[in-house]
Amino acid sequence: MGLKEKLHNISEKVKGTKFQTMFGAIHTLFYTPKETTHSGGHLRGADDLKRTMMNVVLPLIPLLIFGMYNVGFQHNAAINGFPEGIGFFSSEFWNLDNFTFGALKLLPLVLVSYVVGLGIEILFATINNHEVEEGYFVTGMLVPLIIPIDTPLWMLTVAVIFGVVIGKEIFGGTGMNILNPALTIRAFLFFAYPTWMSGDKVWVAGAKERANEIMEGANLDAISGETILGSLAQGQELAYSVSDMFFGFVPGSVGETSTLLILLGGLYLLYTKVASWRIMLSSVIGALVMGLIFNGVVNAGWITESSKFYSLMNTEFWHHLLIGGLAFGIVFMATDPVTGSQTNKGKWIYGFFIGFISVMIRVFNPAYPEGVMLAILLMNVFAPTIDHYVVQANVKRRLKRLKAKTA
Amino acid sequence: MGLLSKKDIKLITDPLADNNPITIQVLGICSALAITAELKASIVMSIAVLFVMGLGNLTISLMRNIIPSKIRIIVQLIVVASLVIIVDLVLKAFAYELSKTLSVFVGLIITNCIIMGRFEAFALGNGPVRSFIDGVGNALGYALILIIVGFFRELLGSGTLLGYKVLGDPIEKTGVYAFGYENNGFMLLAPMALITVGIIIWVQRSRNEALIEDN
Numbered sequence: 001m002g003l004k005e006k007l008h009n010i011s012e013k014v015k016g017t018k019f020q021t022m023f024g025a026i027h028t029l030f031y032t033p034k035e036t037t038h039s040g041g042h043l044r045g046a047d048d049l050k051r052t053m054m055n056v057v058l059p060l061i062p063l064l065i066f067g068m069y070n071v072g073f074q075h076n077a078a079i080n081g082f083p084e085g086i087g088f089f090s091s092e093f094w095n096l097d098n099f100t101f102g103a104l105k106l107l108p109l110v111l112v113s114y115v116v117g118l119g120i121e122i123l124f125a126t127i128n129n130h131e132v133e134e135g136y137f138v139t140g141m142l143v144p145l146i147i148p149i150d151t152p153l154w155m156l157t158v159a160v161i162f163g164v165v166i167g168k169e170i171f172g173g174t175g176m177n178i179l180n181p182a183l184t185i186r187a188f189l190f191f192a193y194p195t196w197m198s199g200d201k202v203w204v205a206g207a208k209e210r211a212n213e214i215m216e217g218a219n220l221d222a223i224s225g226e227t228i229l230g231s232l233a234q235g236q237e238l239a240y241s242v243s244d245m246f247f248g249f250v251p252g253s254v255g256e257t258s259t260l261l262i263l264l265g266g267l268y269l270l271y272t273k274v275a276s277w278r279i280m281l282s283s284v285i286g287a288l289v290m291g292l293i294f295n296g297v298v299n300a301g302w303i304t305e306s307s308k309f310y311s312l313m314n315t316e317f318w319h320h321l322l323i324g325g326l327a328f329g330i331v332f333m334a335t336d337p338v339t340g341s342q343t344n345k346g347k348w349i350y351g352f353f354i355g356f357i358s359v360m361i362r363v364f365n366p367a368y369p370e371g372v373m374l375a376i377l378l379m380n381v382f383a384p385t386i387d388h389y390v391v392q393a394n395v396k397r398r399l400k401r402l403k404a405k406t407a
Numbered sequence: 408m409g410l411l412s413k414k415d416i417k418l419i420t421d422p423l424a425d426n427n428p429i430t431i432q433v434l435g436i437c438s439a440l441a442i443t444a445e446l447k448a449s450i451v452m453s454i455a456v457l458f459v460m461g462l463g464n465l466t467i468s469l470m471r472n473i474i475p476s477k478i479r480i481i482v483q484l485i486v487v488a489s490l491v492i493i494v495d496l497v498l499k500a501f502a503y504e505l506s507k508t509l510s511v512f513v514g515l516i517i518t519n520c521i522i523m524g525r526f527e528a529f530a531l532g533n534g535p536v537r538s539f540i541d542g543v544g545n546a547l548g549y550a551l552i553l554i555i556v557g558f559f560r561e562l563l564g565s566g567t568l569l570g571y572k573v574l575g576d577p578i579e580k581t582g583v584y585a586f587g588y589e590n591n592g593f594m595l596l597a598p599m600a601l602i603t604v605g606i607i608i609w610v611q612r613s614r615n616e617a618l619i620e621d622n
Binding site: 152158188194 | 470587588591592593594596602605609
């Protein structure tokens, strides 16, 4: 008797008990359950929700591994100095030292995110007596990728509980939520514990700890971990080249730094048709348009160098796609099929405003150097309204056509 | 017969639980969100509303037979405005700091939907004693929610209760702060007040399913 048979047998045994939902979740993760629909004609797709979710998790894995290297790399670079002009395959980046340091920092975050989040999902499923839904597989992987590496585990726990319960379960679970749950979790952390979520001390592992030691009188050099957006907002000279930004050898949230890997992940999502190309394309267009407008304002001389917006406005328009979390947000979060617009025209509008507003918040609000989170959450809220008007416009047009025909 | 009949007692206990003005009728939300960041402000606000509502209901009930129904809203506004001005002046005289914290929200008691609602729904059709009791009962129901929300927001947001550092000192790192605990700044912002009220509504309705509306 193989493992598959054994699992099926156990699932028969626990049927009707409290463990049914929990066991069923683990069971269907590995094998398709035996139960099928008996009556009526049905087309059965090979990929259920679980398989679809796994298609999103898959392109996140390279980012996670790259992130582990980068966490260690940034930590060491901040202490020993940043190596000049490194290429993508340089051994100064891909070494075991960096990896072990980063993995030890990152894996606890991943573990906590999954254990707490799935625990709540199972709890709610057991109480409500429905199947455990798979939405958290993606959320649980996204969360450690979009928060600072030094986030304390208890804060993450509180935020995950908040995000899953308030952001998702009270609306009815996976597929019913208004806001992207991963971003809800991040937004909660951002507003609840701002000192841990922004500033120049949170993006490089150990920077905050080091700062505390120095304050207590230790004879150490301070680690500064200013992100690119942070230094631009303060009008400082950039320490990183465009290729560093593209490959991702820069400080930032774990998953957001490598535009190259995000691009590959995006292509995979488009190939598997999990994500909408309309949203991705229109978001990129939106960001470029806003960037061009700001560049135009600078070129026209309407703003002088003394203005605090100057250096961010003067950033070349396409650089906005390389720095910060814009690329990550566009590929993995704006395209969430639950919280985004559903109609094709709506997707264009929805995506365009995500890119547009992200860059706008970046430039005009130095307190929130990264506007992608807020832009996506805002457009999540507006997505149903956009869809409503798109549908209404369509109805109106067809009614007109009908009238013209019958008249 | 005791001082209060069973019906009168129900006038007080109903708003505390199954007919709470905030969680069931969803009235008076604005002030509940705005001033509950501190427990002290919540308590003072509750007392102010208790005063205005008890006396307001009493006054309206006494005048109920001589108010022309076409201008009754104006009369109600005048009554509640006079009472609110008294509260405002008393606060400014004896608790100036607190009156600054509450700022316009004392004045906005005038527009508190609970008060106008009780005038319209109860005081215009019932005797003065019952109206007074009804006003007190509803104000107590309002106060209960305000104090619960204020308690959690101040405790989790600032780590204090009524200004006392019950969780230790966040700068000196004593108490729970020694273990790495930090105050949740989100609790001090209005959205968290809304969510806290929402959680209270959730708990209340899941304990008593008769309260769940069909939709």
